Amino acid sequence: MTVDDGRSGTAARPPEVLKEQAVVDDLYARLDELRARARARLRDVRRSGPSGSPQNRSERDAFATLYEDRLAQLEAVEDRLVFGRLDLADGGDRYVGRIGLSDEAHNSLLTDWRAPAAQAFYRATSAQPDGVLRRRHLVTRGRDVVSVEDEILDLDSIDEHDTTHLSGEGALVAAMAAGRTGRMSDIVATIQAEQDRIIRSPLEGALVVQGGPGTGKTAVALHRAAYLLYAHRRVLERSGVLLVGPSEDFLGYIDQVLPSLGETGVVSTTIGSLLPGVRATAVEGDIAARLKGDLGFARSIARAVRARQRVPREDVRLELDGVPLVIRRGDVEQAIDRARRTRKPHNLARAVFVKDVLKRLATQYAEHVGTDMEPEERAIVLEDLRSHRDVRVTLNLAWFPITPQRLVEDLWVKPHRLAEAAPHLSAEQRAALRREPGAPWTDADVPLLDEAAELLGEDDEASRAQARADAEQRKRDVEYAQQVLSRSDAGALVSAEMLADRFSSGGSTLTTAERAAADRSWTYGHVIVDEAQELSPMAWRMLLRRCPTQSMTIVGDVAQTSSSAGTRSWSAMFSQVLRPGWRLEELTVNYRTPSAIAEAAQRAAVAARLPVSQVTSAREVPESLHVVALVDGEQQLRDLVSDAVARHVRADGTGRVAVLAAPGRVDRLREVLSDPADGVRTPVPDALVVLDVRSSKGLEFDAVVLVEPDELAPSDLYVAMTRPTQQLVLVHSRDLPEGVVPQL
Numbered sequence: 001m002t003v004d005d006g007r008s009g010t011a012a013r014p015p016e017v018l019k020e021q022a023v024v025d026d027l028y029a030r031l032d033e034l035r036a037r038a039r040a041r042l043r044d045v046r047r048s049g050p051s052g053s054p055q056n057r058s059e060r061d062a063f064a065t066l067y068e069d070r071l072a073q074l075e076a077v078e079d080r081l082v083f084g085r086l087d088l089a090d091g092g093d094r095y096v097g098r099i100g101l102s103d104e105a106h107n108s109l110l111t112d113w114r115a116p117a118a119q120a121f122y123r124a125t126s127a128q129p130d131g132v133l134r135r136r137h138l139v140t141r142g143r144d145v146v147s148v149e150d151e152i153l154d155l156d157s158i159d160e161h162d163t164t165h166l167s168g169e170g171a172l173v174a175a176m177a178a179g180r181t182g183r184m185s186d187i188v189a190t191i192q193a194e195q196d197r198i199i200r201s202p203l204e205g206a207l208v209v210q211g212g213p214g215t216g217k218t219a220v221a222l223h224r225a226a227y228l229l230y231a232h233r234r235v236l237e238r239s240g241v242l243l244v245g246p247s248e249d250f251l252g253y254i255d256q257v258l259p260s261l262g263e264t265g266v267v268s269t270t271i272g273s274l275l276p277g278v279r280a281t282a283v284e285g286d287i288a289a290r291l292k293g294d295l296g297f298a299r300s301i302a303r304a305v306r307a308r309q310r311v312p313r314e315d316v317r318l319e320l321d322g323v324p325l326v327i328r329r330g331d332v333e334q335a336i337d338r339a340r341r342t343r344k345p346h347n348l349a350r351a352v353f354v355k356d357v358l359k360r361l362a363t364q365y366a367e368h369v370g371t372d373m374e375p376e377e378r379a380i381v382l383e384d385l386r387s388h389r390d391v392r393v394t395l396n397l398a399w400f401p402i403t404p405q406r407l408v409e410d411l412w413v414k415p416h417r418l419a420e421a422a423p424h425l426s427a428e429q430r431a432a433l434r435r436e437p438g439a440p441w442t443d444a445d446v447p448l449l450d451e452a453a454e455l456l457g458e459d460d461e462a463s464r465a466q467a468r469a470d471a472e473q474r475k476r477d478v479e480y481a482q483q484v485l486s487r488s489d490a491g492a493l494v495s496a497e498m499l500a501d502r503f504s505s506g507g508s509t510l511t512t513a514e515r516a517a518a519d520r521s522w523t524y525g526h527v528i529v530d531e532a533q534e535l536s537p538m539a540w541r542m543l544l545r546r547c548p549t550q551s552m553t554i555v556g557d558v559a560q561t562s563s564s565a566g567t568r569s570w571s572a573m574f575s576q577v578l579r580p581g582w583r584l585e586e587l588t589v590n591y592r593t594p595s596a597i598a599e600a601a602q603r604a605a606v607a608a609r610l611p612v613s614q615v616t617s618a619r620e621v622p623e624s625l626h627v628v629a630l631v632d633g634e635q636q637l638r639d640l641v642s643d644a645v646a647r648h649v650r651a652d653g654t655g656r657v658a659v660l661a662a663p664g665r666v667d668r669l670r671e672v673l674s675d676p677a678d679g680v681r682t683p684v685p686d687a688l689v690v691l692d693v694r695s696s697k698g699l700e701f702d703a704v705v706l707v708e709p710d711e712l713a714p715s716d717l718y719v720a721m722t723r724p725t726q727q728l729v730l731v732h733s734r735d736l737p738e739g740v741v742p743q744l
């Protein structure tokens, strides 16, 4: 049942709406009060000026950050602060919203959507009402209640055949039909039961979520991040959460969602940017991507490292102060063995190797001069040997200190290095990996650079000493934070550990997310991977190094895989890279694509034998699929795109149109459509984009004009066809791929 007069803020609203308006007004009033209080506290803390002891200053800065965070959180929940109400069998009721609010006496006014008490809002059904008599969705615009929508959960209303029951259908339909803005929005008010189960799944272990296009995998992954940060804040606030997406464009598309859920501390990145100091900008060819992504390449990197540890072909003769000395092959061999046995990374084990060879030379020196050297004299000889040119050159050739970048680039630019490291590859395969010196990195290089960094290591004596000092300091900080909390009212907001973190970072400088993003060896408390079907085994190996506990949420669709190194079967991939025990969940309802489009996409995918998941479309949109034969070249295309823009881009700036095509067509299409004289005009600058299909992965638009579908690989076609929320226009001069149009 829906109670709605389509207006807001008028006295003519139905009594139920007005009743809810009064509650909503009270909740916003409480929110305003809390904001004012946080602002006042922040002002007081800032006003206290830069004086005082370092301890005072750090305490003040820590509180300033605390109040800033709190204020940012309270500001972020303005839109749809409250969206639900549960009427309970015990006679009480419970309002559900973006955050939890309580009054001065600590009585709960609003339940955070992530709290256990809110679960029934998403999960209760007539068959399993969980103590709920009625679920009410409040639809608000700004601070006004526009309508309420009720579901009565009693046994009489169970429909035996209803397996795809959608909760809060009116609110859901409105959310699905809304014009797109180019930014993803949260779905907190309309999360469906199958999604909620995934969002609240336990933190431990690897959870894999398979689902066809538009089933909410990205939405669920992001809400799960917010849920986990709420339910396991102590652990995750310190260790951090990492989110890996397919492209920078995709990360830009989703970057509003977590802040709107009050969470800002998640590190978002692509595989190509995961390694600090490296940015992959080039696109890898299919053959090279597959070869580099194979786990066998880990052995090649290990071999490439060992190749930098080698015994000289001949003994090396030199003189120190007129004393003849020999760097013997046998000595070098033994020193290499000793250094390898330490199992330290190459660049660290080098010190052991060098020390060993120098010791042997110093002994030769002593034997030659015929005296037992005093320790001081021996130290001087060792120093002279260390700086002796011939010794330096010989030691470098035998154990070369090297960066990951140099090691990996040498494989691509020096054929003998690759032949030595990857004897399993054919000459043809090696040719596919060949590259010019200085060429930019690709996504497929990054896991290899990470592997190399792991095996090479950095000289971290200084950082170990620092770590010891930091541990001592932290102990003192936590003790101090406990004292501070015992004499302030901030205890409800923050734990002693969290406050100590803020002391240690100078109060405001680096957050956990910033520290984690800059540190290659950081291990996260949880890792979320979107479009996970694209990752190679080597990319998984790199990610698992950052999450040894394997507490991960992995979402993707094996029918959408475009990378030659990705997977079409989760079990085939994860039997190689994950510990057994990972769990699989499926999502089955498509909330994005109108059913006629979804069915056409599915037919084409099945005809191409892609491993498609069966999905039901939640939306019917009349006339959503158009197939247009291109007979009049570029002018006809311009007209079609102009028409789509006119139909879908609205005066309020919402509505997005994309023209999608194979990569080779994109530049020309951009020229044609943006021609200053007769190009397509849009009411807002970024309402129309031209993209190659692979860059559209994970994104969505109101309308999509897909040019020459026949030129796309089947999985790319599947991705492209499932991007629109309202309309798909297939423009073709060549035959259409099989299945797109139903056979008569």
Ligand SMILES: Nc1ncnc2c1ncn2[C@@H]1O[C@H](COP(=O)(O)OP(=O)(O)OP(=O)(O)O)[C@@H](O)[C@H]1O
Pocket: 172, 175, 176, 185, 186, 187, 190, 191, 192, 195, 211, 212, 213, 214, 215, 216, 217, 218, 219, 220, 557, 591, 592, 697, 698, 699, 700, 722
């Ligand atoms: N419960 C829901 N309520 C409202 N909208 C929803 C819900 N679930 C998903 N959506 C919407 O459906 C659209 C598709 O969701 P999302 O992008 O998360 O799907 P996906 O499975 O990641 O898709 P793809 O694999 O095609 O990239 C988004 O606009 C999302 O906001």
